[in-house]
Every structure is written in C-alpha cells, then in structure tokens.
Amino acid sequence: MNFSQIPGQKEIIGKLIRSVKEERVSHAQLFAGNEGCGSMALALAYARYISCEDRSDHDSCGKCKSCVKYEKMIHPDLHFVFPVIKGKKATDPVSDNYIEEWREFVSKSPFFTINDWLDFIEVGNAQGMIFASEASEIIRKLSLKTFESDFKIMIIWLPEKMHQATSNKLLKMIEEPPEKTLFLLVSDEPDKVIPTIQSRCQLVRIPAFSDSEVENYLIKRFAITKEKAADISHVANGNLIRAIELCENESSSLDNLDRFKNLMRFAWKRDVISLIN
Numbered sequence: 349m350n351f352s353q354i355p356g357q358k359e360i361i362g363k364l365i366r367s368v369k370e371e372r373v374s375h376a377q378l379f380a381g382n383e384g385c386g387s388m389a390l391a392l393a394y395a396r397y398i399s400c401e402d403r404s405d406h407d408s409c410g411k412c413k414s415c416v417k418y419e420k421m422i423h424p425d426l427h428f429v430f431p432v433i434k435g436k437k438a439t440d441p442v443s444d445n446y447i448e449e450w451r452e453f454v455s456k457s458p459f460f461t462i463n464d465w466l467d468f469i470e471v472g473n474a475q476g477m478i479f480a481s482e483a484s485e486i487i488r489k490l491s492l493k494t495f496e497s498d499f500k501i502m503i504i505w506l507p508e509k510m511h512q513a514t515s516n517k518l519l520k521m522i523e524e525p526p527e528k529t530l531f532l533l534v535s536d537e538p539d540k541v542i543p544t545i546q547s548r549c550q551l552v553r554i555p556a557f558s559d560s561e562v563e564n565y566l567i568k569r570f571a572i573t574k575e576k577a578a579d580i581s582h583v584a585n586g587n588l589i590r591a592i593e594l595c596e597n598e599s600s601s602l603d604n605l606d607r608f609k610n611l612m613r614f615a616w617k618r619d620v621i622s623l624i625n
C-alpha cells in the first residue's frame with residue numbers, strides 16, 4: 349500500500365509526508381476517523397514511506413528492499429496488533445497466531461471493518477479482542493533491535509478493543525518509548541480508546557472521503573456508470589467500505605427489491621398460496 353493507491357485524503361497525506369521530511373515524526377500517533385475513511389490504508393502507506401530507502405517527495409519507491417517486504421507485509425521491523433478471538437487457535441491468543449490470515453486479508457484490500465476480519469477468520473459470533481496475552485508480545489517485539497530499518501513500527505488496529513492490562517502495558521511503553529519505535533494506532537472509535545492513551549498520542553484526525561472521491565474510486569474499480577457511482581456515493585456518505593459493499597451487493601439488492609414487490613402484490617391480492625410460496 350502506498351499513498352498513490354489511496355483514493356483521496358490528499359491533505360492528510362501531505363501532512364504525513366511533511367512530518368517525515370521535516371524529521372518530526374511523533375513516536376505515538378492515533379489515526380482517528382469513522383469507518384471507511386481509509387485510516388488503515390494511510391497508516392500502512394505512512395509506515396512504508398518512513399521505511400522506504402528511496403522515497404520521493406510524494407510516495408515510497410515501491411522497489412527498494414523495504415518496499416518489497418512491506419508489500420508482502422513481512423518486513424521484520426513492521427509489527428501488527430489487531431483483535432483476535434479465543435479458542436480457535438489458542439486459549440490465550442495473540443495477533444501472531446493469525447498473522448498469515450491477516451497478511452492475506454489486508455493484501456486483498458486495506459478497506460475493511462472488524463466484521464469483515466472476523467468473517468474472514470470464520471469465527472461465527474465470537475467477539476474480537478486484543479487480549480491481555482498480547483501485552484507481553486508487544487514488549488518482547490519492541491525490545492528487539494531494529495533489523496533493517498531506522499524504525500520499528502507497530503501498527504495497532506482498533507486500540508478500542510484492547511484489554512485493560514494490554515492498555516496499561518502499552519501506556520507505559522508510550523510514556524517511555526523504546527529507542528526508535530513508532531506506534532501507529534488506528535481507531536474507528538477513538539472515544540473508546542482509554543483517555544490516558546489518547547492523551548499521550550498525537551491525534552491525526554481523518555475526515556471521511558468526499559462524495560466525488562468515492563465516486564471516482566467506484567467508477568475505476570467496478571467500471572460502473574457515473575450516474576450509478578454518484579447514487580451509491582451519496583448513500584455511502586463518505587464511507588468507502590459501505591460504498592464498496594453497496595456496489596458488490598447491488599445485484600442482490602435488486603433481487604430482494606423484486607421479491608419484496610411480489611410479496612406486497614400477493615398480499616394485496618390476498619393470494620395466500622403464492623405469498624407462502
């Protein structure tokens with residue numbers, strides 16, 4: 349994921365790039381925005397830009413050793429923490445139990461919700477959480493020396509799903525950060541992140557995509573008409589994930605509308621047999 353693959357958010361991208369150029373990258377940042385604003389894509393592109401060995405003024409190079417490993421999300425200085433579930437793989441699960449699935453999932457598209465992720469790992473109705481067991485993993489990973497980059501970067505997706513014990517450990521690390529460590533917290537519901545963590549992170553507030561940004565993205569990705577893209581982006585209200593879902597489900601929505609119309613017609617005619625059928 350690089351910046352040019354994000355369909356908008358030019359102002360935020362400009363700010364992030366400036367922070368690198370001016371060497372004032374804050375060691376703990378909270379990317380906060382509503383679902384579908386592209387916050388995870390921004391965090392991934394930012395981390396890659398920071399680690400790139402040949403970055404331009406606008407983006408990472410995509411070719412250096414770091415970029416190649418970033419593309420596969422296997423860079424040894426890039427760490428992920430994200431909600432997982434108990435039971436399926438471990439009684440005390442940590443993100444690394446699911447890292448293969450995570451890489452595959454994020455590679456498909458950086459625009460997703462917690463439900464998309466839980467569906468992907470097929471957990472039924474289980475609640476995803478960042479469990480207490482993750483705390484010692486975070487400490488272990490960040491106590492390692494950097495392998496290849498100047499920075500170790502830890503992307504924490506949905507810090508609002510973090511167990512209290514993990515939050516406390518993380519808080520300590522944010523207060524006394526290990527050398528050359530960068531925390532990027534990506535939250536859909538920043539108000540639910542514990543206030544002590546919120547207040548110690550630099551807040552990067554991410555607005556929703558504009559209607560025209562969503563529209564252009566849909567036209568490119570789904571090859572739909574401008575009119576249809578405009579309708580969908582209007583309904584999606586800047587939420588790119590919702591817009592993609594609406595596009596993907598459009599045919600089934602139309603089928604359902606037909607079924608509903610028939611249902612109403614049979615009810616009106618009191619045609620009980622057809623209605624039951």
Ligand SMILES: [Zn+2]
Nearest residue numbers: 400409412415
């Ligand atoms: Zn590069």
